[in-house]
Amino acid sequence: MTATPLGIRLEHCGKHFPDGTQALTPLDLAIHPGETLVLLGPSGCGKTTMLRLIAGLERPDAGGRILFGARDVTALPIEKRRVGMVFQSYALFPNMSVRGNIEYGLRVRGDAPAQTPRQRG
Ligand SMILES: Nc1ncnc2c1ncn2[C@@H]1O[C@H](COP(=O)(O)OP(=O)(O)OP(=O)(O)O)[C@@H](O)[C@H]1O
Numbered sequence: 694m695t696a697t698p699l700g701i702r703l704e705h706c707g708k709h710f711p712d713g714t715q716a717l718t719p720l721d722l723a724i725h726p727g728e729t730l731v732l733l734g735p736s737g738c739g740k741t742t743m744l745r746l747i748a749g750l751e752r753p754d755a756g757g758r759i760l761f762g763a764r765d766v767t768a769l770p771i772e773k774r775r776v777g778m779v780f781q782s783y784a785l786f787p788n789m790s791v792r793g794n795i796e797y798g799l800r801v802r803g804d805a806p807a808q809t810p811r812q813r814g
């Protein structure tokens with residue numbers, strides 16, 4: 694199956710956890726098709742929470758919406774989103790390269806690694 698890059702949009706996405714922690718104040722973000730976005734910020738500023746919202750591991754607070762292309766995926770469970778997430782060190786394969794770790798999910802799913810973006814420049 695050929696993967697066509699889709700844009701990702703977060704609209705007014707905030708996140709409170711049940712213990713009252715506000716991990717994200719509501720934010721709007723557009724990631725364009727094929728764009729690589731790097732999140733930088735101090736520990737606890739909400740980077741992982743934002744990635745978990747995109748992957749579908751967390752739901753945004755009421756009023757928040759997540760769109761893949763034109764499709765609203767806010768209520769779509771993680772297994773239907775077709776999002777790969779590579780976690781931090783404890784969940785990596787230490788015997789594989791960075792590329793190998795990223796490709797692993799694609800290989801398991803049956804997507805040819807040749808479809809993953811090649812390094813440029
Ligand atoms: N399940 C949870 N329940 C309560 N609070 C949480 C939960 N997950 C994260 N938090 C809190 O939300 C805030 C944002 O956490 P998050 O893990 O998104 O930060 P981060 O930017 O990824 O940090 P780091 O750079 O350390 O990975 C922190 O205050 C964190 O303690």
Ligand SMILES: [Mg+2]
Pocket residue numbers: 740741742
């Ligand atoms: Mg984090």
